[in-house]
Every structure is written in structure tokens, then in C-alpha cells.
Amino acid sequence: MSGTAVTTLAQAMSPAESRLAHRASRHLKEKIIESILLLAALVSVFTTLGIVYILVSESVVFFRHVPLWDFLTDTQWTPLFDDAHFGIMVLLSGTLVSSGVALAVAIPLGTVIAVFLSEFASPRLREVVKPMLELLSGVPTIVYGYFALLFVTPLLQKFLPELPGFNLLSAGIVMGIMIIPTVSSIAEDAMRAVPMNLREGSYAMGATRFQTATRVVVPAAISGIMAAYILGISRAVGETMILAVAAGMQPNLTWNPMEPAATITAFIVQVALGDLPHGSVGYQTIFAAGLTLMLMTLLFNILGYWLRKRYREQY
Amino acid sequence: MPRQDTAELRALIARHKRWDVIFGVVGLLCLAVGLLTFVALFVDMLIDGYARLTPDFFTNFPSRRAGQAGILSAWVGTTMVMIVTAAVAVPLGVAAGIYLEEYAPKNWVTDVIEINISNLAGVPSIVYGLLALGLFVYQFGLGQSVATAGLTLALLILPVVIVATREAIRAIPGAIREAAYALGATQWQVVQGHILPYSTGGILTGVIIGMARAIGETAPIITVGALTFIAFLPPSPVGTEFPFVSFEWLKSPFTVMPIQIFNWTSRPDPAFQANAAAAGFILVFMTLAMNGLAIWLRYRIRRNIKW
Numbered sequence: 001m002s003g004t005a006v007t008t009l010a011q012a013m014s015p016a017e018s019r020l021a022h023r024a025s026r027h028l029k030e031k032i033i034e035s036i037l038l039l040a041a042l043v044s045v046f047t048t049l050g051i052v053y054i055l056v057s058e059s060v061v062f063f064r065h066v067p068l069w070d071f072l073t074d075t076q077w078t079p080l081f082d083d084a085h086f087g088i089m090v091l092l093s094g095t096l097v098s099s100g101v102a103l104a105v106a107i108p109l110g111t112v113i114a115v116f117l118s119e120f121a122s123p124r125l126r127e128v129v130k131p132m133l134e135l136l137s138g139v140p141t142i143v144y145g146y147f148a149l150l151f152v153t154p155l156l157q158k159f160l161p162e163l164p165g166f167n168l169l170s171a172g173i174v175m176g177i178m179i180i181p182t183v184s185s186i187a188e189d190a191m192r193a194v195p196m197n198l199r200e201g202s203y204a205m206g207a208t209r210f211q212t213a214t215r216v217v218v219p220a221a222i223s224g225i226m227a228a229y230i231l232g233i234s235r236a237v238g239e240t241m242i243l244a245v246a247a248g249m250q251p252n253l254t255w256n257p258m259e260p261a262a263t264i265t266a267f268i269v270q271v272a273l274g275d276l277p278h279g280s281v282g283y284q285t286i287f288a289a290g291l292t293l294m295l296m297t298l299l300f301n302i303l304g305y306w307l308r309k310r311y312r313e314q315y
Numbered sequence: 316m317p318r319q320d321t322a323e324l325r326a327l328i329a330r331h332k333r334w335d336v337i338f339g340v341v342g343l344l345c346l347a348v349g350l351l352t353f354v355a356l357f358v359d360m361l362i363d364g365y366a367r368l369t370p371d372f373f374t375n376f377p378s379r380r381a382g383q384a385g386i387l388s389a390w391v392g393t394t395m396v397m398i399v400t401a402a403v404a405v406p407l408g409v410a411a412g413i414y415l416e417e418y419a420p421k422n423w424v425t426d427v428i429e430i431n432i433s434n435l436a437g438v439p440s441i442v443y444g445l446l447a448l449g450l451f452v453y454q455f456g457l458g459q460s461v462a463t464a465g466l467t468l469a470l471l472i473l474p475v476v477i478v479a480t481r482e483a484i485r486a487i488p489g490a491i492r493e494a495a496y497a498l499g500a501t502q503w504q505v506v507q508g509h510i511l512p513y514s515t516g517g518i519l520t521g522v523i524i525g526m527a528r529a530i531g532e533t534a535p536i537i538t539v540g541a542l543t544f545i546a547f548l549p550p551s552p553v554g555t556e557f558p559f560v561s562f563e564w565l566k567s568p569f570t571v572m573p574i575q576i577f578n579w580t581s582r583p584d585p586a587f588q589a590n591a592a593a594a595g596f597i598l599v600f601m602t603l604a605m606n607g608l609a610i611w612l613r614y615r616i617r618r619n620i621k622w
Contacts, residue, residue: 026501033503034418040410041419044431044477047470051442054449109345116342120335129346131610136353138524138606140531142573143595146580147356150363150588177352210334231437238439240534241573245580265441265534272444272538278453286538290445294438301437 055294058287065281071288077251077267079285080274086285088292090253094168094261095293098243099236101172101257102179106232109176110183111225117184118191119213130185137181145245148174153246166248166260175242183232190224190308191217227307234300238293240265264293357599364593372593377545377575381586384579386594388545392461392569393530395549399465399565400529404472405522411473412480412518413506436474443471444538452539459540461549462565467535472525479521483514516616520609527605531598533573545570572598 063071066086074087113133117126152170157163163170194217202212218225248260249270262270268286276283375385411432419425447467457463487510495505549567572594579591 030501030503034414037410037414037418040407041414041428043407043411043470044435044473045428047435047446047473048431050450051438051446054446055442058449109348112342112345113349116339116346120339120342129350131606132353133346133349134610135603135606136349138527138531138602139353139356140533140573140595140598140602142531142533142576142580143356143360143599146576146588146591146595147359149580150592151355151359177349180349206328208328208331208335210338211331213338234437238441240439240441241577244534245577265439268441268445269534269537272448272540287445287449290442294442297437297439298434301434304437305433 051294055287055291058284059291062281062284062288065284066288075253077253077262080271080282084281086288087253088264088289090251091262091264091267091289092292093253093255094243094247094251094263094266095237097255097257097261098168098172098175098239098247098263099233101169102176102236102239103229103233105173105176106179106183106236107229110180110228110232111187113180113184114187114191114225114228115213115218118188119209119217133181133184137178139178141178141239141241142245144174144178145171145242148242148246160258163258164248164260166246166250167258168243168247168261169257171243171246172257174246175236175239178239178242179232179235182235183228186228186231186308187221187225190221190228193224194220223307223310227304230300230304230307234297234304237300238265238297240269244269264289357596360592360596360599362592363589364591364596367589367593368596372590377570377578381584381590384587384590386572386575386597388548389570389572389575389594390597391548392545393571395461395564395569396464396468396536396571397526397530399462400468400472401522401526403466403469404476404525404529407469408473408476408522408525409480409511409518412477412484413510415477416481416484417502417506417510432474432477436478439534440471440532441534441538443467444535446470447535447539458566459542459568460566461569463539464536464541464569464571465565467539468529468532471532471535472529475525475528476518476521479524480514480518483517483521484510486517487513516612520612520616523605523609523612527602527609530605531573531602533577536571536574537577541570541574542568 071086071088073089074085075089076085077087077090078085117129121129148170149166152174153163153165153167156167156170198216198220199212202216207215243263244266247263247266249262249266250260251267252259252261254261267289271282271286371383372385373390374387375383376387377389378384411428415425415428419428444467447463447470451457451463451466452459457466491509491513492505495509500508545568549564549569576591576594576598579587579594582588
């Protein structure tokens with residue numbers, strides 16, 4: 001609205017009336033601001049669409065060269081050789097074994113820590129310990145990779161002399177420690193959401209803390225605890241740098257954690273470090289591998305989300 | 316009740332209570348495993364890299380000779396990428412958070428946005444790298460530049476900023492909004508004059524945590540195709556000639572701290588691994604300091620604000 005319009009309006013009306021008058025400019029400005037904010041919120045939708053578009057469009061070209069059946073069943077992964085084989089099983093085995101080791105560390109430790117912090121620890125201890133645990137997941141993964149390769153592996157080699165320098169075991173263990181806070185904090189939230197009167201009922205029947213924790217609180221919070229495990233799995237599957245550094249980048253179809261092997265993520269890193277021409281089959285391979293990874297984590301995330309929704313509705 | 320039964324009951328209770336103690340000890344041990352690993356990591360990096368932590372280390376370019384190599388190009392690159400990341404992620408994330416808390420109607424568009432945000436938080440970081448490779452590097456033609464890396468990391472931490480913004484806004488009581496509306500403020504005036512100032516602390520906490528995550532991210536930047544050996548600096552953003560400010564640095568090739576560490580770690584020579592340890596120590600120290608700052612801020616906000 002122009003300045004002269006305001007003054008003529010003001011002359012025609014009393015001061016109070018002019019201030020309360022409907023001003024088009026004020027509403028227009030509000031609408032514009034709201035649209036800008038909506039656009040910002042939509043960026044997340046565009047990001048998802050972008051990810052799906054890029055992964056699918058490049059993978060479609062890839063699967064024109066490589067039949068889907070070969071991709072799923074071939075037992076060799078040599079995409080950059082003349083005799084190219086594209087068996088995702090090889091990379092999948094590395095991903096599954098390392099994630100398995102990580103979960104074998106993170107699930108017991110994370111669960112015990114969650115029960116301890118939720119049912120046993122004093123509020124003071126909890127206030128101090130929780131942020132310290134969070135720091136574990138804040139350490140850059142490349143630093144964990146260094147730690148796995150040059151600290152944990154030599155340490156393990158003292159007990160297991162035949163362990164090679166690159167192996168899935170030490171990478172998996174370090175990865176497990178990294179995801180402890182993810183597992184423990186979500187599991188603890190689930191346990192603390194259990195209503196107090198369930199605990200009080202249990203104590204009134206003469207149960208001890210330990211009995212209350214294991215027979216009342218944990219069963220009541222079980223779907224939230226499972227959600228915590230599933231989100232832990234999804235983090236382990238998507239983890240990259242620890243494996244790229246400490247597990248070697250040799251594709252190896254194995255179920256033995258004592259061997260070196262490449263994972264889906266490590267393969268992507270390896271290809272990206274090289275100099276692949278844009279548009280070659282090798283270049284498209286990483287998008288097919290990325291699509292596999294994305295589908296796996298999406299599945300886990302949906303499962304975890306669904307489980308968490310379920311336990312929230314219970315009380 | 317006969318005395319004998321009472322004694323038996325007491326013994327039973329004592330037996331069960333023993334498990335409380337045992338579990339308490341096990342719980343503390345598990346906590347200790349986590350925390351000791353962290354201490355071991357920190358101390359290991361310090362011991363391995365201590366000899367390399369000299370002023371020269373910060374002012375030297377990477378070199379083929381481990382003893383002369385430094386992290387100049389890495390920390391300059393990290394700083395530049397972080398500037399781009401913050402400049403993109405903070406306005407976008409805060410705007411999205413404000414929209415979802417203050418403006419969004421309850422309809423399917425809002426639902427889609429919310430599901431998207433929680434889903435994006437679970438996408439592995441390397442997938443963002445693939446997105447950036449396909450979209451920013453080739454389709455937008457940004458190449459392997461500071462701008463590409465900054466945008467990639469901005470998308471990566473966007474969910475963190477949005478969630479922090481929403482939590483901070485949600486903590487503001489409705490009475491404040493109602494009071495402002497009662498005085499005739501428009502929605503934007505309420506946001507600008509009340510919601511934003513009161514939630515700044517909470518938003519800042521989220522931004523710092525997001526940046527601490529971005530600073531250590533390696534996989535997406537490697538996927539974009541960043542070079543691992545950079546012995547020059549991007550062009551300076553400030554020049555001596557008119558117009559004094561240049562944005563050429565956005566298009567420049569770069570390296571960042573985590574990539575430099577990756578490069579040094581993957582060499583078999585222990586001298587380079589000492590460099591990796593020193594650079595890793597600096598990186599851990601930086602993320603620790605940022606996380607510590609965020610925790611302290613959160614603590615202060617919780618203590619000082621009493622609505």
C-alpha cells in the first residue's frame with residue numbers, strides 16, 4: 001500500500017478505525033511468508049524424490065546391462081574387471097556379517113545400559129552419564145575407522161594371532177560400540193514410558209527392582225525395545241567409513257567375521273575414489289548398490305517406526 | 316506368623332535382592348565399556364599423533380613426505396564447506412520447523428512432509444553422496460566443488476535442524492502466542508517477535524549438533540568424488556580489488572579434514588598414520604567441543620527459562 005493511500009484513509013476515518021482497517025498488503029505479506037516457509041518444508045520431500053529418482057533412473061540403466069537374476073544370484077563381484085560379474089550377495093555377506101558382529105555388541109550392552117539407566121540409576125547419575133554416552137555416537141566415523149584398524153585389530157591379534165590386518169570382526173565391534181547410544185537411548189525412552197503404577201503394583205507384591213525390571217518393565221516396553229534394535233541395525237547396515245578403513249575393500253563372499261570383506265557401502269567408496277567415467281556400467285553399479293542399501297534401511301526404518309507407533313498407543 | 320516362616324521369607328528376599336546388586340554392577344560395567352572405549356580412542360589418538368601436533372602441522376600442505384605434511388588445505392576446506400552448509404541448512408531448517416509447528420494445517424501434505432523428515436533422518440549418509448553425485452555434480456553441473464559438498468551436508472543435517480527447531484518451538488507456551496494475537500499481531504509478527512527469539516537457544520543447540528555431525532562426515536563427500544590430495548587453497552573470498560568479494564571459492568576443488576584422515580590412514584607407512592592420528596585428534600576435539608557446547612547450552616536453557 002502506498003503512503004498517500006494510508007494518509008487519505010487516515011483522514012477519512014478516526015485514528016482507531018484506520019488502525020483496525022483491513023489492509024491488503026498485510027495479508028499479502030503473510031501469504032507470501034507462509035508460501036516461503038512451506039517451500040522450505042517441502043525441501044525434505046524434494047530430497048526424498050531426488051534420492052529415489054537418481055537411484056532408480058541410474059539403476060534402470062544398470063539393470064539393462066545386468067539381468068536382475070544375475071545380480072541376486074551370482075557369487076562373484078568383479079564389476080571393474082573385463083570378465084565382469086555382478087553378484088550383490090558378495091557385498092551383502094560383508095554387510096550382514098559386520099552388522100551381525102555390531103549387533104552382538106550393541107544389543108546386550110545397549111539393553112543392559114537402558115535397563116540400568118531407566119530402573120536402577122539415580123536421576124543424578126543419569127543426567128551425567130547420558131550426555132557422555134551421546135558423545136560416543138558423535139565421534140566422526142572416520143576416527144572410529146582409524147581406531148578399529150590401528151588399535152582394536154592389534155589388540156585382538158594378541159588373542160587371535162591368525163587374524164588378518166583387515167577384518168570384519170574389529171570393524172564390527174567398533175561399529176557396535178558406536179551404535180550403543182542409539183540402542184540404549186531409544187530403549188530407555190520406551191521403558192520410561194511404562195506407567196509408574198505398573199512398577200508400583202510390582203513392588204507392592206514384594207518384587208525386587210531386578211524382578212520388576214525384567215518381568216514387568218521390559219515386557220511392557222518390548223516393542224519400543226525392538227524398535228531400538230531395528231534402528232541400530234539400520235545404522236549398522238548404512239555405516240561406511242569404519243568398514244572402508246578397517247575391513248578392507250576386497251569383495252569376499254564369506255560368513256566368517258575373521259576375514260576381510262567389502263560391504264555395499266565400502267564398495268561405493270572404493271569406486272568413488274577411483275576415476276570412473278560418468279555413464280559407464282561401473283558408474284551405474286554404485287547406484288544399484290545404493291538402491292539395495294536404501295531398500296534395506298527403508299525396510300528397517302518402516303518396521304521400527306511401526307513398532308514405535310504401536311507401543312505409543314498402548315497406554 | 317511363626318518366627319521360622321519370617322526368617323525364611325527374609326532369606327528369600329535377601330536372595331532376590333542380591334540380584335539387584337549383581338545387575339547394578341553389571342550395568343555399571345557395561346557403561347564403563349562404552350565410556351572406556353571413548354577414553355581409549357581419545358588417548359590413543361593423542362599418543363599416536365602427539366609428536367605431529369606442531370604449529371607447522373596447521374600451516375603445511377599435504378606432502379609426499381610424512382614429516383612435512385600438514386592439514387592447511389583440509390581445515391580451510393572444512394571451514395568453507397561448513398560455511399556453505401550452515402548458510403543453507405539453518406535458514407531452510409528453521410523455516411521448515413516454523414512452518415510445521417506454527418502454520419501447517421492438519422492435512423495429508425503435512426503428513427507427507429513429517430514422514431519424509433523422519434525417514435530422511437534414517438537414510439545412510441552415503442546415499443546422500445549418491446544423490447549429490449547424480450544431481451549436483453552432473454545434472455546441475457556444480458562439479459566436485461565446495462558448493463556441492465556444502466549442499467550435500469546441508470541436506471544431510473536438515474532433519475536435525477528441523478527437529479531441534481520444532482522441539483524448541485513446542486516448548487513455548489500457547490499463552491504467549493495468544494497474548495500476541497490478542498494485541499492484533501499477525502502470524503508472522505508473532506513468529507518474528509516471540510517464537511523466534513524464545514526458541515533461539517534450542518535452535519542453536521540443534522544447529523551445533525548438526526554441524527558437529529557434518530564436520531565429521533566422510534562418506535558422502537568421498538562419493539561426490541572429492542580429491543584426496545589437494546596442495547593448494549581455494550581462491551580467497553575477499554580480494555584487494557573491486558568488488559572485494561568473490562564467490563569463486565564455491566566452485567573450487569577442495570579437501571576436508573575427514574578425507575585427509577582417510578587418505579593418511581589408508582597408507583601403510585606408520586609415519587602417515589601418525590599424521591592421521593594427529594588430524595583425527597583435532598577432529599574429535601572439535602566435535603567434542605561442539606557437542607559439549609550444545610549440552611551446556613541445553614542445560615542453561617532448561618535452568619534459566621521458567622515460563
